[in-house]
Amino acid sequence: MAKHDPNLDLLFHALSDPTRRMMLSRLAKGPAAVTELAGLSGFKLPTILRHLSVLEEAGLVATQKDGRVRSCAFQPKALQPMTDWLEDQRKLWEARLDRLDDYVMNLMKEREK
Amino acid sequence: MAKHDPNLDLLFHALSDPTRRMMLSRLAKGPAAVTELAGLSGFKLPTILRHLSVLEEAGLVATQKDGRVRSCAFQPKALQPMTDWLEDQRKLWEARLDRLDDYVMNLMKEREK
């Protein structure tokens, strides 16, 4: 029940950009170098590096250098806080529906009297 | 297989702010007026209205005026594109693991020779 999870801010923000989502989709299929990601997106290298650092700060991508090439790898576990949040919301929503249900049932019982 | 879904941009962006997530959590429990949302957050009304419009544009909240009070309601269906995207990513990732698995199996078979 995190009141103000900065991790979620970073996660959702990272995913709110189509270029970053494209990068992630590529990386979900396997690791790739920065230049390949740049090629796929059509953006210049510095731009991609910035996006990459956003993804890294959100924990969605881990990178390491092999010689002069930086290899980027998708980190699926980083999505967990998001799915947890979704689940929390669903629970709230369903509890609400349950209460509504009770309410309606009571109304119907009252009517029968 | 949306190449550049602007809907997802709006969705993820809307969820990237803690104040907006707090508003959503409140609304998941049932409808509320703008003033109540402002009270919960501690921010001023205009600020909350701005957040509200972001949530509305993402389709996450629907509002309507009853007299002079605007009632806000959570729209859980709006989360669907996000869960779909998550599912797509998961598939990509698992396909990758499958290919890795095949690769390792082949390696082991080679070794047996």
Place this chain on the structure above:
DNA sequence: TGTATAGTTAGCAACATGGCTAAGCATGAT
């Protein structure tokens, strides 16, 4: 050693975001 390749860094410009105050409008209560 020299040259091409792969990143990296600094910094600029345009625009978006998130907070605010002040002033306005519409509705409900007296």
Place this chain on the structure above:
DNA sequence: ATCATGCTTAGCCATGTTGCTAACTATACA
């Protein structure tokens, strides 16, 4: 009719984001 309430709009300010170019570093290859 008047006043309080609840929302709405306009506009300001500080900061963050997203693209770029230019200049730099570091590694591989000949």
